[in-house]
Amino acid sequence: MKKRIVLIGNGMTGYKFCEKFAASPLVKDYELLVFGEEFHPAYDRVHLTSYYTGTIPEELLLAPAGWYAEHGIELRTHERITSVDREAKTISSAKELTYHYDILVLATGSSAFVPPIEGIEKEGVFVYRTFDDIDQIKKYIPRAQKAAVIGGGLLGLEAAKAVLDDGLPTSIVEFAPRLMPRQLDPQGAEILKSKLEEFNLEVLLNKSTEKIVGNGSIEGLKFTDGSQLDADLLVISAGIRPRDELAKQAGLEVHQRGGIVVNSKMETADPCIFAIGECVVVHNMVWGLVAPCYEMAEVLVKNIGGGSAEFLGFDLSSKLKLIGTDVASFGDALSSEIGMKTIVYENKARGVYKRLNLSADGKYLLGGILVGEAEEYNMLKQVVNNKMVLPENPEDFILGARGGEGGAGISVGDLPDSAIICSCENISKGQILNAIEKDGCEAVPLIKKCTKAGTGCGGCMPMLDDLLTHYMKSQGREVRKTICEHFDYTRQELYDLIKVNEIKSFPDLIKAHGKGSGCEICKPVTASLLASIWNEVIVKHDTIQDTNDRFLANIQQRGVYSVVPRIPGGEITPDKLIVIGQVAKKYDLYTKITGGQRIDLFGARVDQLPSIWEELIDAGFESGHAYGKSLRTVKSCVGSTWCRYGMDDSVSFAVEVENRYKGLRSPHKLKGGVSGCVRECAEAKSKDFGIIATDKGWNLFVCGNGGANPRHADLLASDLDKETCVKYLDRFLMFYIKTAGPLVRTAKWLSELEGGLGYLKDVIVKDSLGIGEKLEMEMEELISHYQCEWTTVVRNPEMRAKFRHFVNSDQIDENIKYVPMRGQKIPAKA
Amino acid sequence: METQIVTAVKEWIKAAAIENFPENGGAAVLINGEQIAVFNFTNEGRWYATQNRCPHKGEMAISRGLTGDADGHPKVACPFHKRSFSLEDGKCLTDEQYQLKTYPVKVEDGFVFIGIE
Structure with missing residues (x-):
């Protein structure tokens, strides 16, 4: 009989454990039973804001609900586990059911940290963490006039943007003297602040909230400096708290600031119990990003299978788009190393700030910050992680090379094969090149499908594109979005050709700039371009139109x-x-x-x-x-x-x-x-x-x-x-x-x-x-040049004559038949 | 011009005068109660004919499709769901299970004739 692994937690880390389990030899010896507290199976919490803006939950699921059963995994969602009995090796759920385990994995994640502020229980105060939280905010929005968000970190800014887009004037309240204090230095944070203010987000710094005022529901915030802020909706995003209550109840060691203590093999003191993800403290810290948590899941699957893998810490570089502004920090971003040298570029007019931290001898890049523009992020991160020796003018990384290749002369081609391109899935350059070369993945979506690179946060997508382009170039080939086999041009290039050369018809265009007879792709594209450039009556070009445009219906x-x-x-x-x-x-x-x-x-x-x-x-x-x-x-x-x-x-x-x-x-x-x-x-x-x-x-x-x-x-x-x-x-x-x-x-x-x-x-x-x-x-x-094209047609006998089914007969198409429905007619099936 | 296989043609039926057909495009004709799509490749000086009924959904619409070529071979794309058919042998280029019947075409004295077996 198979032994049973019980996994508590069906968040992103829990799902990753399931995925790695299903692909491992463990499936032969173990059955896996998974508990999730939420109604939906594991979803992509990193992109929670897209749920806010309307993406349906099903699209954010990490795997369809049926995936688990297909892989022999039993998933029980909407069932919270309330206690662990280590003696009996059982767990009990809120549904008063008890389950036996041989191995217990805690992936209980974290919850939003809610500071103990007076009045925090008032109506209209929310956190921003789950589908449920967002449903509640959405429901409350029509009653609200003005929003506030406590917390100027990553998630707080996302939440602020979401409620702002719902039409509420919004203020961000941050305790620290700057935004994103963990990722940015004062200069970078100042640039970000001015960017946010352009979007009509009010930013209040150095504000410690003393009290939430209001009668039953929130009406405003009172700060310790005596000032006040009106708000009838508040989102709290003041950090996360590891969910360690189960571990605590079970008598396992938890950190004084929260978090289940595990060693680098993800082991607790109980040989049958392991913990992974945001709920743990390992190497003396909580790892609040998805990539290290995924790594922990992978380490644990290996170890249960008899391996001795270790979680050795993780690169906490991150890049994100906040309210249309790129913000990235990588390596040792806020370095205080002795002798460290910095290169700084700041352009307040354009809202750009870039900082590179160099080692004392100037040979290596330690880390840096990019605000406003972060195209160089992927490459700079690689330079740090692979300890590559810097070129002569490292400032070219952030200033752009003057008169040579971009990126200070280092390109994807220079990276070692071991360089990790996708850190969410831990995919190296070598693995990606292998997929392109051996498996013929000559398009980014194919690479994604084949290697899983780019399926996490998606941040490495530009690099996948660069790698593919670089590979194709090395083979003397090219990746271009040309229209079709008849035109070796992009739509934008054709637009210019038609305009500059005053081309007025498809035969003229294909004769001058294309080859062959054209096709169902380039003909309508040309028709659309001719119309967008000259705005003549499209019936003149009837045979290059898609059928709807050909018959104007x-x-x-x-x-x-x-x-x-x-x-x-x-x-x-x-x-x-x-x-x-x-x-x-x-x-x-x-x-x-x-x-x-x-x-x-x-x-x-x-x-x-x-x-x-x-x-x-x-x-x-x-x-x-x-x-x-x-x-x-x-x-x-x-x-x-x-x-x-x-x-x-x-x-x-x-x-x-x-x-x-x-x-x-x-x-x-x-x-x-x-x-x-x-x-x-x-x-x-x-x-x-x-x-x-x-x-x-x-x-x-x-x-x-x-x-x-x-x-x-x-x-x-x-x-x-x-x-x-x-x-x-x-x-x-x-x-x-x-x-x-x-x-x-x-x-x-x-x-x-x-x-x-x-x-x-x-x-x-x-x-x-x-x-x-x-x-x-x-x-x-x-x-x-606008004219109603139907008016033109009905007043022109020659154009009118084009509207007939047969050119040699006035008979009507006998194939058209109707059947009645609710007092009208509909077409009969063919 | 391609050599048309004319041996099997029993009868050439006059369809319509050339000017009734759009340049570089298609139109339907009714021949002995049958709907036939005729394609005029004006630039190349060639004509093709196929059944007008699309084999996918049974719509009488092939004649309204966009014409063109794939690798130099003439084709038409059905306006309904964009399946492409070779005009040389009627084979569907995107889905093997579909096939169009083709007809020989000739042009004489300003008229288009369709060959019926």
């Missing part, structure tokens, strides 16, 4: 089309509603209200399209471009004209913006929204651009979307007047149109944009590239 089951007239802002008169009804009735069309606040008419044969549109156009409608990679709708809420909560007239602004950009062709579809207040009934933050009224003007959000991977839009600029808002929108949309890859929506484009949101703000708001005016002019030019 959305193809549906049975090859029939749907018709969507534009209803700007979702506002429509009764007379126009009647016309839609009459047309639908006359042509027997199925009607449905769309998600974009308009009306879709389904079931039109291709030959009926021109006459249907003629009737709609005569009644004052225009094409809704529902078929195009172009502006769809600008959704609006009721706004201040009718709504008692409205701060401003969202409908008028939505109508204005939709009419401005109607017909604008882009790399992918574009959706917008305008809400009249923070209640956000127009769901503008799930759009490519969203505008939300404040008491001082309009907040402009960009790069959100719904769909398969929902993403909330980011705040680009706040409290704008209408003219400035439209100006920034012009710039933003034109910049996107010019630089995005084919079929890349704004959200994905931003995630791939080097420099991210900070860079986008620089370009759009600060005009750092000096192209603002040019972008505005290009947009004006496009807008001036």
